[in-house]
Amino acid sequence: MTGDRTWDLAVQPTPLHLRTSQFNVANRWTDELGWTLPSVYSSIASEHAALRNACTMSDLTALATYSLRGADVGSYLNRLAGGTAGTVKVGASRRAVMCDDRGGLIAEGVVMRADTADWKLTLPVRCLDWLTLSARGFDCDIEDVSDHVCAFAVEGPSSCAALLAAGFAGLEALRPGGVRQLKVGSAGVTVMRRSATGGLGYEVRCAVSDALFVFDRTRRGAELFRPVLAGEQVRSLARLEAGHCRLRTDYESALIAREVDRRSPLELGLGHLVNLDVGPFTGKAALVRQKREGAHRALVGIELDGASLPEGRLLSMSTEIVGRISSLGWSPARKRIIGLADVRAASLGVNRQLSATGSDGRPVSARIVPRPFYVCPNAHRTPPDAH
Amino acid sequence: MERFDVIVIGAGHNGLTAAAYLARAGLSVLVLEKNDYIGGAAVSREVEPGFIYSSCSYALSLLRPEIVRDLDLTLHGLRVVPYEGSVTLMGDGRYIASSSHPDVMRRELARHSGSDADAYHRYGRDMRRQADIIAPWLMQSPPDPAALSPTKIRKTLSLLADMRSLGQEGLEGAIRFWTLSASDLLDRYFDSDVVKAHLAASAVIGTGLGPMSPGSAYIMLHHRIGGLDGAAGSWGHVRGGMGTVSHALAASLKSFGGEIRTSSGVSEVKVSKKRAVGVVLEDGTQIDAGAVVSGLELKRSVLSLLDWNALPKGFTDRVSEFRTRGSSAKLNIALDGLPEFKDLPHDCPSLDGDIRLCGTISDMERAYDDWKEKVMPRDPYIEMVVPSRLDPTLAPPGKHVASVFVQYVPDTLIGGSWTDANRAKLEEVVLNKIERAAPGFRNKIRHVETRTPAELESEIGLTQGNIFHGELTLDQLLFNRPLPELAHYRTPVHGYYLCGSSTHPGGGVMGAPGANAANTILADISPRLLRSRPA
Structure with missing residues (x-):
């Protein structure tokens, strides 16, 4: 008999589960990439208020983390992800999009580089096979370290001050996107100034064995700032407010998507993450062609009238259905209903009157608006304002 | 002499499926089975007292949901526990x-x-x-x-x-x-x-x-x-063994007025003027029918049951070449x-x-x-x-x-x-x-x-013991299954049809050959029958 009991739990607890379960008074859970995560800790309203006005902490473990080593990592990443991902300097990070050969978006992730040899790629999807396949011909070793790295986020306007109070010295000088290696007690941590929620935020990474120690130390050290634990639902809402499209909600990875669900970065509004003017990268030819000929669809931000969420997800213009709402929510920051919608390119333009179906069956007026819905100037200031 | 609208030879799952669809359409249907039990290769048997064997096929996945729905198989006792x-x-x-x-x-x-x-x-x-x-x-x-x-x-x-x-x-x-x-x-x-x-x-x-x-x-x-x-590709166990599939199909057939006779092996399909007109049982009994459907494997359906003289030249050779x-x-x-x-x-x-x-x-x-x-x-x-x-x-x-x-x-x-x-x-x-x-x-x-x-x-009756009634290779699939001239469930003998797994889309306890054959038969004979029947 072997000791492998992989069937004990279908979805596994994260390294922070002891704490996340302790504080999850609502006892609402969800799962991502095989990890259990709190959906809501107490209430969406209180968690959102803390995220936008004070300080929150969230478990970020449910990301695939790949470690890349070798002489060709930079050129490999350029080839892999839009011609730009390999240009990251030491101590910095950048968003990157990975496409397949036909320009379909596999996932949007982050490349970070803590030191010369230490490249990390974090993605919301597991695709080691694709990364390995793409690495042929490059001196680049790829290792899936997701099970060995614990990540949590400290976000909100007070997050910098909270981390400083917790002993993360020198963080005030970290520029947006910057990455720094620090010591917390005896534990080595990597801090990256980046948040998908549109405000100020930091991601803290450490070894799984140090996870609880670093998390507790941060939480206790930042006690003055009353960090609130934020669940997946509020982070999802915050990402929507920040105008980010989300995998499995607004698009499906091209590696598993049905033909009709494939979307390119240009269609999703991520065109700024690919550089069509540099050398070859995976999917470039298809993206160049799409840019030349124009995309047929686009993911756009929408605002809806009223305060209740519409019943249906279809968007129509006069009597014609022109698209589908992929995500929707009441934005406490904007005090209105916002969403992202996948619409036909022909329906784009100013003053287009769109409508969805309200819960009473009547049409609800919708407008296409620029993204992001929520901008926090503090997110870009160095040092950030202390709150 | 007895007469039915359709006689189905073999109470395997495809024969029963075809029979149930035909009975559902209002035809009088008789299924003849040579064994003293029904099911063919979808069968549960108590060989050792107290132990039920699924003697041949043993797992279910391919049975088409359309058939389960059309024939109300769940109401007739089909229970599947997914693996x-x-x-x-x-x-x-x-x-x-x-x-x-x-x-x-x-x-x-x-x-x-x-x-x-x-x-x-x-x-x-x-x-x-x-x-x-x-x-x-x-x-x-x-x-x-x-x-x-x-x-x-x-x-x-x-x-x-x-x-x-x-x-x-x-x-x-x-x-x-x-x-x-x-x-x-x-x-x-x-x-x-x-x-x-x-x-x-x-x-x-x-x-x-x-x-x-x-x-x-x-x-x-x-x-x-x-x-x-809805779980694509998944397989499951049929409660009571695979015979439950056959018994659910049989119950559905009976609910539509069809009849099944076991221990009634067919020795010959009667052909008159190039048309199938009935069957002769192994005991010599003759039963007439407007159409005869064989759920048996191709070679048995053609080479064993038909008079070779009634078949086109070279046809029997082509049938015997079916792998x-x-x-x-x-x-x-x-x-x-x-x-x-x-x-x-x-x-x-x-x-x-x-x-x-x-x-x-x-x-x-x-x-x-x-x-x-x-x-x-x-x-x-x-x-x-x-x-x-x-x-x-x-x-x-x-x-x-x-x-x-x-x-x-x-x-x-x-x-x-x-x-x-x-x-x-x-x-x-x-x-x-x-x-x-x-x-x-x-x-x-x-x-x-x-x-x-x-x-x-x-x-x-699986010729050479092939569980799919013929190998599933590209040359024997789609319009080539079993032979190009037989791909639409019809044979050179008018009124004689095939519905076994030798026909498209092939084997596995799928039921699709039986259902498709029933459709073809209904398209061919319903107008004629309707004309000959009083309103």
């Missing part, structure tokens, strides 16, 4: 305990290769895509590229349009799936030999192809085109206790599903080599299920039954036929292989029923 996974044992301590839960499955594959674990999503997508292309073809006659009638051209064009919607990449993929060997196809996705062996296992079942033979990738696809309650080489045997075992596999804990939930003792793809290919040489299998591929883990109705409390499917067993041995001694030898080979994986297994055996291709042929 939550399966186990592949390599024989060297390595194993995969697969799961229907994607996260568990990913971790299990990642034990062997992290890259393969992620490639499994891509593989699953491509398999699903190809299965989605084929699925609409199952419940209709295959397209006929040579037909010139506008309706048929339209149908062919609409299917081609479906293919075209796949785009270039999809089309290339489709061709690959139809022509590649399972081994080559899996090499495109995976590195680990354990992962590849686990997935290749479904490519070898029931067919005269090795995992390295071109065309074997399609067999994997064939085993995945079904599904249970039906048998490659499987089946052991049904009554056990005094649950087998315990040494390589994995006994509480592994995947043990509820099929347990494959297969080794690597190369090992499977070597087993195939033995089959080609027609020698006694030395190390055959074994797929075993212990359905009594899921279904306590199959064995007394604490006891169990095991269904053991053995692949690459030749229909005849180079040294002679399947004598009792040879059968005993095969039994030894199989039981010893299981004993190596599950020490103590042999001590728990209470009764063994071994069915070589010879028994499959003599008892349930």
